Amino acid sequence: MPLLYIIVFKYAPMLGNIIAFKQYSITKGMFGSPWAGFTHFERFFNSHEFWRLLTNTLSISFYTLLASFPFPILLALGLNYVKNERFKKTVQMVTYAPYFISLVVVVGLLFQFLDPRTGIVNHILGWFGVDPINFMGEASMYQTIYVGSYVWQNVGFACIIYLAALAGIDPSLHEAAVMDGANKVQRMRHIDIPGIMPIAVILLILNTGQMMETGFEKILLMQNSLNLRTSEVIDTYVYKVGLVSQAMNFSYATAIGLFKAAIGFVLLIVVNQTAKKVGQESLW
């Protein structure tokens, strides 16, 4: 049964990608529609949207990757040296919590807090004589808000894995270091960080491989006509072209989606090969 599911819902759509090479029309169906070769791809590469979509997709992904990588590690390192169990438990409990809040609510919170008239952030800025800023309408701030709220939501959960890795480090290493007069900062640098490196590298590979999978659902929620310039990514564009717009163009949208999936696939393989060469861990 699970195999059936995989075939129907994962492999059938892959096959369905052939409509990217066709001029799909509902009346003729998937197999009856005439072939169109690579015209949809050409149209996309030549369209004025192409470079904007690609740069937005890549910059949001890179930004998220860079910002979300160090914070969980730092949090885990910090927590690891907390002796007060109660404090440690509290911090863990609270930092995990946002992970369970839905994207819709997180985006809703952003709207509430950043609202130019009633939002708390603008109230605070008001004390310093700053005029209300319509944060969600500023294209230049979109990506920072996106990444910031991403880190807020995920830092605690992502740090679990590092905490577990830290707990797995042989305590005798620390004892020996203390004997030799190493202080905590030195121990952190020379014992803890090398100890969690392998896992950090694996996670970095995994995340890089997923880079083209931008947080599509959240990006879509945060979008509005004012910030579209920096918020439109390939995924949201596919969604709009394929399922929302009046003149639904399934073939064109599928072609764009396929292009993205292909890049993602190549990226994953390249990253993994690089990691292998460098002599670090690899996924397979």
Add this chain to the structure above:
Amino acid sequence: MQQHSTIRESGSDKAFTIVNYVILSIVLLIILYPLIYVVSASFSSSYAVLSGKVWLWPVEPSLDGYKAVFKNKNILTGFQNTVFYTIAGTLINVIMTILAAYPLSRRDFNGRNVFMLIFVFTMMFSGGLIPTYFVVKELHMIDTVWAMLIPTALSVWNVIIMRTYFQTTIPHELLEASQMDGCNDFRFLRSIVLPLSGPILAVIALFYAVGHWNQYFNAMIYLKDPELYPLQLILRDILVQNEVKIDMLGDVKTAAARQGLRELLKYSLIVVSSVPLLIVYPFVQKFFVKGVMIGSIKG
């Protein structure tokens, strides 16, 4: 003063400890404050929220927001739908995951690697939004509850986690012994493997449940009948699209009061929709480390 064996805090270590606590406390506040603010705002009066008087504790406590939430028929239907999707969906997920993970964990399963490859490949290359939509459409699932349950029936990532758990914790000898006693595979799975897998089942079920509870995108593209809408979709209309219908606000007359209640309603709604998961999760929290760790051992 007694000194603790060899571990004596030097000056720099003390400074480190203090800095560490301060930083962690700041992190704690940054993450906690928005949550507290929402809860406090939801219990305040609409006037206090609008004029920005709420900082930490509720100001002019009132339950107006909650009254508006529970009077609303759409929200209640959405809530019921979400509860149904979450329970039914998670049940399907867990059963499917076990059925996929257990055979893949058996060393004597012929062609295991081929099947594993078939599963893993889908993690690296996906069919894309439009073709998937067509499959769901061809199966006539559009605008039925099935569209919320079946397309998300299995996550390969969770299959791998569970497979790894089965492989590392269920000794091969147990299987041999029970086969000797004439136990078939299904019975072995039911009476030996599953009872030994409590923690991982809890974690996986929670992951799936969170996914279902917070799902809005599939609902948005597959459902058209408002009677089937899950809570998240209604939340999206209210919180993000800012579409609060006048009748939701009841008999409030003035525009200003209406605007206030609208904001208040949002905060109350956020609390109502997020609390169920936040209540469940501390009970499962202790299994997390184990679950997440196993998944990372070998992807």
